[in-house]
Amino acid sequence: MAMNRRQFTGLMAAGLAAPASIIRPAYAQPKPGDELVVGIWGGAQEKIVKKHIEPQLVEKYGCKVSYVLGGTGERRARAYAERGRPSFDVLYLNIYESRQAVADGVTQPASPAVPNYEYLYPLARKGGYGVAFNPCTIVYDKTAASAPITSWKDMWNPEWKGRIAWPNGLGAEGISALMMTAKAWGYGIDEFDKVVEKVKELKPFAGIQGSQAQLFDMLDQNVADLSVEFASFTRMYAESRNPNCAIATPVEGQAVTMNVACITEGTRNQKLAEEWVNLHLSPETMLAYANEIYYSPTVNNVEIPPELQGKVITSGNVDSLVDFDWDYINAHRAEWQAKYDREIAG
């Protein structure tokens, strides 16, 4: 029988994958009464997964889903303390925490065992299963701006002096602001001192914002006019509370941040956890996220309706998101945090 090149490649791939399937332990099939424990943010995200993922999983397996709600900090700290004997089965982390957690053996890397894995953008296969792109960018009060912001360098325009709420610490927003400063001004990732000096030129800050809710209060209360924040929630805020709030699309790009679903190492519910993640990566859940909180899909098989075009990241502009060397950042996190506390926030 003649074999063309594609068939041959497919056969080779299957041959190479075969040992993996042998090595991969046989996980028990879920049975009614099993309990899947999911650690996730409270609020909108909890509501969406309860509405779009849980019912399908429960209907299919007769299982129970329990949630541990909270910020990623507490969740991650607990998962690290329980490494190898997790009380979570699925853990939602942000982009840098998820990659570190895989490196530290706390969570599993992404795997084709989850069928929808094949539709994930390459960027979303790192550190677990990326479930939502949520880029960070400059957000500002357009009535306070002499011209629309088109570059990260515009933050250094004197009109923003004393009106910036810089993001707190080295969380997703904080690191995005620092790394985009480096990119805009041409500094390398190993030139953190120069980045800090550049950011210090922006002081005094109107405040240091510790969360999006706090930033929106600061904008509402006219305490600050500009910050770096997730575009998704800011768009909801602008539409519901503050039409003067603008979301910049700088020429240097928007910083990629991502919510990642991570299956813990040592989970006793591997199959259920994989099924959960698979449901999260389904087009229906992705669209629900996009519709309800403007989170952008991380899979390439979702058709974005016209009303969401321009509001979420679509397949055409995933590549424009700016990613960072998270391994380098994580390796220097403690040192950078100390510098941030003393020089920027202090």
Add this chain to the structure above:
Amino acid sequence: MKRWIGPVLSFPVTAWLLLAFAAPMIVVVLLSLHEYPSPFGPVIQSPSLVQFIKILTDPFYLSVIAETVLLGLAVTAISALLGYPLAYWLARMPSKWRALSFAVILIPLLTNVVVRSLGIMLLLSPQGLINTFTGWFGIPPVETMLFNHGAVIIALAQVFMPFMVLALYDNLQNTSPRIHEAAESLGASPGMRFLTVDFPMSLPGLRSGVIVVFLMATTSYVSATLLGGGKVWTMGMLVLNEAISNLNATMASALSLVMTAVGLGFIALATLWLNRFMRWRQGVPSSPWTIPAWVATLVDTVGAPIRYLLLFCSIGLLILPLVLVMVQSFNDVPLATAAGFRGFTLEWYRRVLIEGDYTSNFMVSVKLALVAVAIAVTLAMPAAFALARYPFRMRPLLLAFWMLPLSLPGVAIAVGMLKLLQVYLIIPPFAGLVSIHVVVILPFIITLLTTSAMSLDRSLEEAAASLGANRIRCFLLVTLPGMAPGIFAAALVGFLMSFGEVTVTSFLTTARLTTLPVRIYSEATFALEPTAHAISALLIVVTTVALALLGKFVRLDRLYSR
């Protein structure tokens, strides 16, 4: 007297604290002696003082310690200044109204610390109540009241002042009217009587209040995080940052121990300083305070108006944020912190009452608090009698150990517990949470029950004994009923503290055990909807009605006499 009675009575509480508090404490000490942070390394390593040297030689850490201490002192001073007139007012309230009046301090205690901080935000914001009010008189809004030290101090005073009032109230209420009559018969004016009788006699309460408020204010972080706008740093925030953001349990542990040392130093200084003014309590002969006549005249003239002004401010500070929380619960805004009334809605109540958004969390909190209080009271009762009646050699040392959970930042216990999770996973999660909640509330319950045991009239027990009652009968029929108001007060304070605990609980929460405050805090760090205000408003209404009804049927005035 049998010497073994004291140690035996002290055993249950000591054993509990050794298991549930000393274990994480020891882990914290061991972690603080690590040279480098290592999330997965062994707890026992060759000791090094490098973390402490880092803290004590780094101007940044030293400045945060100084900032925290100054913040704590300011909160303590404001709590004393505003809490004193309130305690004085409560102590003189006719018994008919006392139960309801106590709602002024009990309702804030029952309301989650996150929600109360949000209430302060709604008070101080540029579109908040104060600016709206001053705007009616044409005064332009002040836009700088939020996100600074002042806002944090006000929020912390609002959160911790009730503890100052509780401590002062006991002393003020116990001053016998005969002493007042004696002072008056010797020609003392009301001002002179206050300066020479009431104030000196309330100093023990003031001392307890000052210590408790300072320790709680310096180890907290929720209000500072929400209202400081990143400009306010406290040691609690640093510990949290190191433990959670940097996964550096080593530095977090060292910082917590430094904070503990600062707290213990403050206790020693405050006790030494205030004891100088109450030598009469040690049985040392002391002459009365010399008050210049003009001071007494001044107090007679302006004392009353100032007292009422401060009383007005303290009630305003305690209640206004909660009124705003109630108003916000009907506000049609997407987020809990959005100031300005945009429209009336019952949506948030629908979510709570019909969709049951918070029901399971509420039930977990109630169950946890009830069990923790029952255990804590059972453990603390014998301890209180050991302290009040059976002195033994180790007593001062044990007392210091029992009070230690108060001065150690909650987050430090959490850091220790996180390390111990591998062991504690064997214990059912509910039992684990209960054990820690008991630790957190024990210092308060022991203090309140000891005060109660000390003020029991022993002649009643002697009378019962002389009439043939054996020890058990005497305890059940005389001592226990005499302690009942004290037990109720201790249980109430313990319940409220356990019900509102966030710091440690958020580390130890599990899928089936998310308490109400942890749920609200978790949403506040992301995007909190006014549903949190709706459930707080419901709790406020239920508490007020319950207190009013209880006041009608039970002699509640006795409850507060401890």
